[in-house]
Amino acid sequence: MNGMIWIIIFGAAATYLTRIGGHLVLSRFDHVHPRVQAGLNAVPAAVLTTLVAPALIDAGPAEWSAIIFAAFVGLRAKLTGMFFASAVLLIVLRQIGFN
Amino acid sequence: MAEISLPAKPPGFLAGIVRALPVCAAVAPFGLLYGALAVDNGLSIFEATFMSAAIFGGASQMVGLQLFNGQVPGWLIVLSIFAVNFRHILYSAAIGPKLMHWPVWQRLAAWFLLTDPQFAESAKMAEQRPVPFTWYLGFGLALYLLWILESYLGARFGALIDDPEALGLDFMLPLYFFAMLYDFRARHPFFPIVIASAIGSIVAKLVVGSPWHVSIGALCGIAVAVIIGAPSEPPKPKERTT
Structure with a gap:
């Protein structure tokens, strides 16, 4: 078995741990400190930002246009509409050589 | 002999599958996209499909792909998958007390299927009535098996794309993460x-x-x-x- 398979297996174990862990651990406390709660709530936004921000720095006008367009679409549409609308714009811009 | 359907009859396996159909439709494009991106990031078709079967968490799988470039140490990829899935801890803490009427083995199986839509639908049902295991399983398995199938198809056909740059595949993940972040x-x-x-x-x-x-x-x-x-x-x- 190669390294990637092991990463997937450990990733799966870590995921199962998050799905069973809340019940096993958090349910034992009847009170979670509000600052801990605030930190936990911040995890998804914080992690996602680190995956987007540096990629934007390295990107060009086509990618920036797609992101700005996505933000506008997102005011009305949900994730699926937002993603596919901006993905289509990116593909069109790449095809016409705008980058 | 027509069976009398009582309004109080608890929803079963089939009702779970039916309830999952709209979610399946919404998730399908992402399953295909995941498969295509996985192959573009160097995973084999088997690895891409296996990852979906083992983890069953779209966002974390996408994050994993982003980091599978040979430079990132494995434990950090596992940690990133853990971080993205960390929200499940809150789901499991919230839904756990509602599932205590199930035998232990059923609960152990149920945790594996605890995705965002599974939590949302189960929490909604738990406000009305006890959640039946067969309904939970029908909902979860429908999503799970389709997710594996879509990943496979995406990987299979993604491997046929010969110019991923022209299709913007290299920027699809940041775009997808931006949409998630925006939510x-x-x-x-x-x-x-x-x-x-x-x-x-x-x-x-x-x-x-x-x-x-x-x-x-x-x-x-x-x-x-x-x-x-x-x-x-x-x-x-x-x-x-x-």
């Missing part, structure tokens, strides 16, 4: 977290280098959230009667 914007304090994580990750990428910018940037955002603290709640009345 959190109503959650206070969104902008301080994003600004701190953005600055932290950009500076860390220049100074320390990839892949550390992910952990360092995320810690900056989390630290800001901890400093700001939770939105002020009305103080709870003391209920100690003993």
Whole structure:
């Protein structure tokens, strides 16, 4: 078995741990400190930002246009509409050589 | 002999599958996209499909792909998958007490299927009636098996794309993460977290280098959230009667 398979297996174990862990651990406390709660709530936004921000720095006008367009679409549409609308714009811009 | 359908009859396996259909339709394009991106990021068709079967968490699988480039140590990829899936801890804490009428083996199986839509639908049902295991299983298995199938198909056909750049595949993940991130914007304090994580990750990428910018940037955002603290709640009345 190669390294990637092991990463997937450990990733799966870590995921199962998050799905069973809340019940096993958090349910034992009847009170979670509000600052801990605030930190936990911040995890998804914080992690996602680190995956987007540096990629934007390295990107060009086509990618920036797609992101700005996505933000506008997102005011009305949900994730699926937002993603596919901006993905289509990116593909069109790449095809016409705008980058 | 027509069977009399009682309104109080608990929903079963089939009702679970039916309830999952709209979610399946919404998730399908992402399953295909995941498969195509997985192959584009160097996974084999088997590895791409296996990852979906083992993890069953779209966002975390996408994050994993982003980091599968041979430079990022494996434990950091596992940690990133863990971080993205961390929200499930809150789901499992919330839904756990509602499933205590099931035998242990059923609960152990149920945790594996606890995705975002599974939590949302089960929590909704738990407000009305006890959640039947067969309904939960029907809903979860429909999503699970389709997710595996879509990943396989995406990987299979993604391997046929010979110019991924022209289709923008290299920027699909940041775009997808941006859309996900955007969904959190109503959650206070969104902008301080994003600004701190953005600055932290950009500076860390220049100074320390990839892949550390992910952990360092995320810690900056989390630290800001901890400093700001939770939105002020009305103080709870003391209920100690003993």
